Amino acid sequence: MEQEFDLDSVVRQRIRGLRLARGWSLDALAARCRLSPSNLSRIETGQRRIALDQLVPIARALDTTLDQLVESADDEDVVIRPQACHTPGMTSWLLSRERSLHGVTVAKLRITAEHPTGSADLKVHPGHEWFTVLSGAARLHLGERVVLVRTGDAAEFSTMTPHAIGAHEGPVEILTILDHNGERTHLPTGADTH
Known part of the structure; x- marks a missing residue:
């Protein structure tokens, strides 16, 4: 009772x-x-x-x-212990257990120079993406433009523009919010099972 x-x-x-x-x-x-x-x-x-x-x-x-x-108010699901998912040049940690009510995934990414960011690696999908740089500097490729996003700065952009995020002069760690299309395009297959 x-x-x-x-x-x-x-x-x-x-x-x-x-x-x-x-x-x-x-x-x-x-x-x-x-x-x-x-x-x-x-x-x-x-x-x-x-x-x-x-x-x-x-x-x-x-x-x-x-x-x-x-739903129950126990503390069982308060702390999420993300498991790292490694691909060449990138490690990702899902920080949201599942897509939320609004259909977004929150992830932390560590990108190194080995992560491909050439023109052949630019992706296009419906929606918008947002990220903030936790440490280092990110090289945001938007079509023909390259924008440097440094520690503490944030970027938001239309994902209908061909885009990719790479490391600039050393590893970069970012916190990103992706919709379903962004998650499927940018995170390794099976990342949502961790």
Whole structure:
């Protein structure tokens, strides 16, 4: 019974936290999920028991799933211990367990001079990519242009432009956010299984 109470409290906190993160008042969320503001307030504060028929419209209004709203709050999945995936000139670590709700993958890449970045290695795919340089300097090839991105700088670009990222004067470590197309194009096959 103690576990049910804890989960109930976590669900209430998630509802309130997601509402506040969107900048919504109780009235705004209540209107979206067709509950009265007073009922929603009592749900958030624990003065009313949460019923399944209320959770479904609340989850939908908050743009989340019922599973995510009620998933266990244990610490088992808090720390991700990424496994390195090695290819010639590049080591990658997936930092997101799976693609998130928004379809992105977060990865850390260490690129060395052995990683190919010639014109034959330029890739094109739908979407946008973003990365920030953690250490070293990255050579971002965008079609005919080469842009140096140094430690602490970030780059975002359309991936419909032929592109590749290489190391400049030594190894570079970057943190990148890739959509599904970027993940398939840039990360080694099977990287999403680590």
